[in-house]
Amino acid sequence: MCLRQVDIKAFIAYSSIGHIALVIIGILNDQVWGILSSIITIYAHGLCSSAIFCIAYYSYLKVRRRRLIHTKGLLQVYPILSFFSLSILFIFVIGLMIFFRGVYNIFLYTSINHGVHSKYILYSVSINSSQYVSLIIHIFPIILFLKLELFFFRKKLSLNYKINALVLSYSEMNLISRFLHIKIIILHQQNVSIKQQLKTQYDDFY
Template identity: 35%
Template structure:
C-alpha cells in the first residue's frame, strides 16, 4: 500500500520528485564545503573527501539523467532511478564494512531492472546475466574476508578496523579482496560485461553506470586501502602494470569499434586503468589524481552517452558507418561533440588534464620504462577521441540522418550541465584537500 502511494505521488507530482533531488544536491554541496557538517554527522556516517564528492556526483547525475529522459514519466522508471540513488548514497555514507558490502551488491538490482525493462535489444537479458555473474561471483570472497576480520575484531566498524591495523601481505588474500572492485571498475581482463551492459542499457542506465557505478570500484579500493594495511608493494606494482597496459589495449580496441556506445564504454575502461594505479600507489598526489579523474570521468562519460543517444535519434543507428556528416545538419550538436571529445582526450584546462598531470610523476617513480607506456596511452587517448569526433561529424552527408530532428531544451540543458566540469577547474580545493 505504501509502495503504491509512492508510485502515485511520483507519477502525478514529478515536480516534487525533482525538488527533492535538487534539495539533496544542495545538501551534498554543503557536505563538500563544510567541515562542521561532516564532523556533526561523523558519529553516524562515514565521511571523507572522496565519499562527499561521490554523493555530490550521484545526486547530480540522477537529476541530469531525469532531465535527459523527461518524456519518460513512467512511475517504475522513476522509482528505479530514485532507489538506485538512495542505495548509492548509503554505500558512500555507511561506516560499517558489512553494510557497505550489502549496499554495494544491492546497487546491481535497480541497474539490472533498468537494463531488462527498458533495454533496446533482445540481448539485454544476456547483458544482465553477464553483469550479475561477473560482479556477484567476484565479490563473494570479499564477503568472507570481511566477516573473518569483523569476527576477529568483534566489530565491522571502519574506524575500529583501521585502528586495529590488520597487516595483510599474502598476495592471494589481497587479490581476493581487490577482485570485486577490479571487476566493478572494470580493469582490462574483467571488462567483458561492461560493453554489453552499456550497449543494451537505456540512456539513464548508461549514464548512471558510467558516472557512478564504475566509481564504486575505485571507492571500494580506496576504502580497503584505508581500512587494512597492505604491505606487499611488489604485488601492487604487478597489478599497476596490468592496469596500465590494459588501458593501452583498451584504447586500441576503441579504434576498432563501429558501435558508438561500445566505443565510449571502452574509453571508460582506459580511464579506469589509470584509476587503479592512483589508488594503489597510496600517496597524496595519487589521492588528488584519483578524485580529479573520478569526477571528470563522472561528468564527461555520461555526457558522451547522452550525445550518442542524440546522434542515434538523428540517424536511427549507432553505427559509425551511418552517422556521418553531422556538422552540416546540426552544428550545435557538433560543437558539443567537440567539447566532450576535447575533455575526454585530457586537453587543458579540463579536470582530466590536471588529473593525468598529477598522475605522471608518481607512476614514473616505479620505473623509467613507464615513460613509454604513459606516452603511448595518452597518444592513443587523443587518437580515438579525434577518430570518434571526425567519424560522427565529418565526412559525406549520410542519407540515414534526419535533418528535421531538433534538439529539445531539456537535452541542451542536460548537455550544458555536464560541461560544468570546466567551472570546477576554479574550485580545485575540493580535490586537493
C-alpha cells in the same frame, strides 16, 4: 580493441579503460597528488561519461543508427555541435593507454561529425532546447566539486586551503617541538647549575 568497434555505445564504453588506467597509475604512485588525481579522475569520468552517452543517444535519434559509418557529417547539418570540438584541446597524452584514449576519442568525433553526411540522417528531427539544457547541466556538478568555497563562505573547503592548513599545522608542530626541546635543555642546564651551587655551599659549610 576500442579502435575496431563500429558501434558508438561500445566505442564509448571501452573509453573507461583509459580512465581506469590513469586511476591505477595514480594509486600505485603512492603519493598524495597521485591519489588526489585518481579521485578527481573518477569524478570526471562519472560526469563526462553520462554526457558522452547523452550525445550518443541524441545522435541515434537523428540517424536511427548506432554505427559510425551511418552518422557521418552531422556537423554539416547541426553546426552547433562544433562547440564540443573544444574538448580536443584538453587531451593530454600521459602514457600509452591515455594516448590511445585520445586517439579513439578524436576518431569517434571525426567519424560522427565530419565527412559526407549520411542518407540516414532525419532532417525533420531538430535539436531542441531540452537537449541543449541536459548537456549544459553536466557543467554544474563540476563547478560544485571544484568551487565549493562559492557555496560555503564560513569554512573554506577548497583543496588548496586544506593542503595549506595541513602544511601550516605541520610547521607549527615543528616550531612547538623545537621550542619545547630548547626549553627542556635550558631547564636541564639550570637544574645542573643549581645542583652545583648547592654542592659548593654544602662543601663550604662543612
